[in-house]
Amino acid sequence: MSDATLSPAAMVGTTPEQLTTADGKPLKQALMRAQSHARRRAFLLVAPLLAFILLTFVMPIGQMLHRSVHNEGFTWHEDVASGQRTPIMTNLSQWFDQNELGTEPDEAAFAALAADLIVLREVKAAGQAGTRINYERSGSRSMFTKAARRAQRLEAPYKEAIVDLDEDWLDPDLWRVMRDASSSYTANFYLAALDRTKDADGNVTQVNENRQVYVKLFQRTLFLSIVITFMTFILAYPIAHLLATLPLAKSNLLMILVLLPFWTSLLVRTTSWMVLLQSQGVVNDALVSTGILADDNRLEMMYNQAGTLIAMTHILLPFMVLPLYSVMRPINPSYVRAARSLGATSWTAFRRVYFPQTVPGIGAGALLVFILAVGYYITPALVGGADGQLISNLIAFHMQNSLNWSLAAALAALLLGGILLLYWLYDRLVGIDNLKLG
Amino acid sequence: MALPTHASRLERIWHYTYLTICTLIFLFLIAPILVVIPLSFNAEPYFTFTEKMLKLDPTGFSTRWYDLLLTFGMTDPEAPRGWSWWTDTWSNAAWINAAKNSVIVGLFSTVLATCLGTIAALGLSRPEMPGRRIIMAILISPMIVPIIIVATGLFFFYSSIGIQNWGIPYLGVILAHATLGIPFVIITVTATLVGFDHSLTRASASLGADPVTTFMRVQMPLILPGVVSGALFAFVTSFDEVVVVLFVGGLDEQTIPRQMWNGIREQISPAILSVATILVLISIALLTTVELLRRRSERLRGMSPQ
Numbered sequence: 001m002s003d004a005t006l007s008p009a010a011m012v013g014t015t016p017e018q019l020t021t022a023d024g025k026p027l028k029q030a031l032m033r034a035q036s037h038a039r040r041r042a043f044l045l046v047a048p049l050l051a052f053i054l055l056t057f058v059m060p061i062g063q064m065l066h067r068s069v070h071n072e073g074f075t076w077h078e079d080v081a082s083g084q085r086t087p088i089m090t091n092l093s094q095w096f097d098q099n100e101l102g103t104e105p106d107e108a109a110f111a112a113l114a115a116d117l118i119v120l121r122e123v124k125a126a127g128q129a130g131t132r133i134n135y136e137r138s139g140s141r142s143m144f145t146k147a148a149r150r151a152q153r154l155e156a157p158y159k160e161a162i163v164d165l166d167e168d169w170l171d172p173d174l175w176r177v178m179r180d181a182s183s184s185y186t187a188n189f190y191l192a193a194l195d196r197t198k199d200a201d202g203n204v205t206q207v208n209e210n211r212q213v214y215v216k217l218f219q220r221t222l223f224l225s226i227v228i229t230f231m232t233f234i235l236a237y238p239i240a241h242l243l244a245t246l247p248l249a250k251s252n253l254l255m256i257l258v259l260l261p262f263w264t265s266l267l268v269r270t271t272s273w274m275v276l277l278q279s280q281g282v283v284n285d286a287l288v289s290t291g292i293l294a295d296d297n298r299l300e301m302m303y304n305q306a307g308t309l310i311a312m313t314h315i316l317l318p319f320m321v322l323p324l325y326s327v328m329r330p331i332n333p334s335y336v337r338a339a340r341s342l343g344a345t346s347w348t349a350f351r352r353v354y355f356p357q358t359v360p361g362i363g364a365g366a367l368l369v370f371i372l373a374v375g376y377y378i379t380p381a382l383v384g385g386a387d388g389q390l391i392s393n394l395i396a397f398h399m400q401n402s403l404n405w406s407l408a409a410a411l412a413a414l415l416l417g418g419i420l421l422l423y424w425l426y427d428r429l430v431g432i433d434n435l436k437l438g
Numbered sequence: 439m440a441l442p443t444h445a446s447r448l449e450r451i452w453h454y455t456y457l458t459i460c461t462l463i464f465l466f467l468i469a470p471i472l473v474v475i476p477l478s479f480n481a482e483p484y485f486t487f488t489e490k491m492l493k494l495d496p497t498g499f500s501t502r503w504y505d506l507l508l509t510f511g512m513t514d515p516e517a518p519r520g521w522s523w524w525t526d527t528w529s530n531a532a533w534i535n536a537a538k539n540s541v542i543v544g545l546f547s548t549v550l551a552t553c554l555g556t557i558a559a560l561g562l563s564r565p566e567m568p569g570r571r572i573i574m575a576i577l578i579s580p581m582i583v584p585i586i587i588v589a590t591g592l593f594f595f596y597s598s599i600g601i602q603n604w605g606i607p608y609l610g611v612i613l614a615h616a617t618l619g620i621p622f623v624i625i626t627v628t629a630t631l632v633g634f635d636h637s638l639t640r641a642s643a644s645l646g647a648d649p650v651t652t653f654m655r656v657q658m659p660l661i662l663p664g665v666v667s668g669a670l671f672a673f674v675t676s677f678d679e680v681v682v683v684l685f686v687g688g689l690d691e692q693t694i695p696r697q698m699w700n701g702i703r704e705q706i707s708p709a710i711l712s713v714a715t716i717l718v719l720i721s722i723a724l725l726t727t728v729e730l731l732r733r734r735s736e737r738l739r740g741m742s743p744q
Binding site: 242261273317371399 | 452456457464466468473477485487557558562564567575582583586590591593617620677678685698699714718721
């Protein structure tokens, strides 16, 4: 603040007058203005990127979250060619508004259904509406397509006419599902993602035991990720220690062995493991030719959990080595020497003196590996087989094969929630500024 | 790590056991990557070493899988190898086209990520940046959020705005890959800016340089190694990315990873191994470049004497 001048009165110290800059502004204000100017300039530099990330990353994820609670399969039809939107199932949804949950569907309800079926036939939306109901009650899609085909010929009394087509139209569970689906917003996909459903009275219950897949898959994902994190720790600790204690020139050379996998394409690494682990692959061949294994007794190491575990441990290992190394490098070796000279055995010196100093690195590495492992997709998809799949693979399955996009979005939202929690923890404990890439 | 002369026998044994364990772990790290290189020269369509290969018999090796990379998808692979054969390869071979697409997507997304990321890193490294922590967390998050979630979100987003009807090829994939590459640029550039002496910019300003001149003549040369390694990271990220391409890429937007993915899922042939070998060689070259840049950056900033 070289341009700040003191007024003569303040110099003498008689009247406590404000400090001002050369052009007469109060110093405090001028400083505030300069600071806010600097803040604005810093922010303006970041703003373009922030806008870009909001547009290409945050908004798509927001849209996905919206999709997980919003499904128009039973409320609106959009024509693919013209893009024209038609409301569907309007009569039925009116009936649902007038009658509360648990009301026996009467003639009026079936009349509304018949009128809606005609609309479905006109705009060719029976498959779409049936699919939406099918998500929650299997076998419903064909009921809708069949009923819509005959919609024109249905005559009063509608209840009998429709039940004539299929007895299942009386099923109270079907009516509960249609009631839920008749509003575009629903939390039912989250229930489904947690193996829960609603019964005919709207109470949340567990689905049949043989259809409980998602909770088990979340558990398996957690379990495998913990095992992988632990294995990377076991493998990374010794080599990080070796790298940290060798002279820099040597350790930099050895570091290349850690960084090269890090820079190699994920698909290449996964392919290599497929080559190695196949039943006719390199590892099995080597074991057979050395006589350790009989030829008809080859190890099954791929297309199962073992494949996922081995390949992912290898792929994530560098993410454990690097944080450990950066914590171990600055540890002063004289601490351990002091412990030894005070009579500690080398094991005690390691356990009581060296190891506690590496705990921050273990935490950083373990969190990072765990976060990355929980969301892994490519490797389990290629080497995991049936029981080595993780939750990401199921999300992909619902996106590409079953086309139940809302369920995929709900599963993804649950996974995202867990990841963000861990990410927050990582930022808290380690700080993202400390993330290092080699 | 040298063993002291007074080490007891037990300590000696442990020391050598420890070194053996470390060697095995290093082997575990590196062997799977190197094993594809000899296997890609296999004369037989197997994924294991044949007896001939183990005896180093030259007939056990061939470059037929590399040749297949050039001929696969050609209109007339049997033609004599002259000018027209090579033009046919260049315009029709499936792997060559995938490589072209990968390079186009990689270059554009890298340029986008590097420009935006570098400018933002400059802002983020200023001490007066408001809300630094939360903004940093948002900008790094594309690296943390599982790729399948990003791909799912982009699939919904792109179909709702109809990006494929805009008539710009690869646009969706390029934007997505730029997003995925940005965290790497931010991390590497902010890391080089940590040791940056801000009195240099003030000195430059006091000598009459405007902010742009200061950036180009003072800051840029100093942070350039970080920018280049960030760009390389971003390029590799794009060059290796398959899930987003699968979800939002058009049918004709085949990239190398997508072609590999299809190859592995359908009928894995040793041709995949020859692609893998080429990619391993590329990654060795990139790693060397980044390592050299890192040393240069440390030397420029006088951080380490090596």
